[in-house]
Amino acid sequence: LAKTTQPISMDSYEGQEVNITCSHNNIATNDYITWYQQFPSQGPRFIIQGYKTKVTNEVASLFIPADRKSSTLSLPRVSLSDTAVYYCLVGLYGGSQGNLIFGKGTKLSVKP
């Protein structure tokens, strides 16, 4: 099973760029990396997904090095509304979906 490790918490200020790193040392060849955002009293929301190198959308960027043993979610110019818990998930493409295990998440606090 592809386990993930993330920092428990991070602090930032409005307008800064925030980078959250997830370690997944035993990622398999076919695994994808997906990041979710969760606000209090809500379900997690899909942010971004990638396999290798860099992926960018209107919300975030995802950087994946060549060895794929880690990934970094980058949030440009955060605002107070980005305060949330962020989860990384490593998915086994084509395999049992019971093997998709969420980590404990990173609680991001954005201060004014």
Added chain:
Amino acid sequence: NAGVTQTPKFQVLKTGQSMTLQCAQDMNHNSMYWYRQDPGMGLRLIYYSASEGTTDKGEVPNGYNVSRLNKREFSLRLESAAPSQTSVYFCASSDDPRGGYTFGSGTRLTVV
């Protein structure tokens, strides 16, 4: 465009009582999941259904049963509730085996 709908949103049970948490999705997804979320533990998979007519155990299945009633609906049953089952329960659905899920807004269950 409801996505994933969970009922009820809140529930208080006495130890030993039974109840069923309901989940329905309108996205025609094949796979559905039940997670529980406890403070500091992240999201843990209870059961999942990769397709209509199939169910499989996840990481923490003890004390729960599930029914995939049809393609849209996936219910979670607690036969004899225990205080250790106090948690927030999330249902999710997906057609993305790489890890792209749509989550419901959750059911907050307290067992006293």
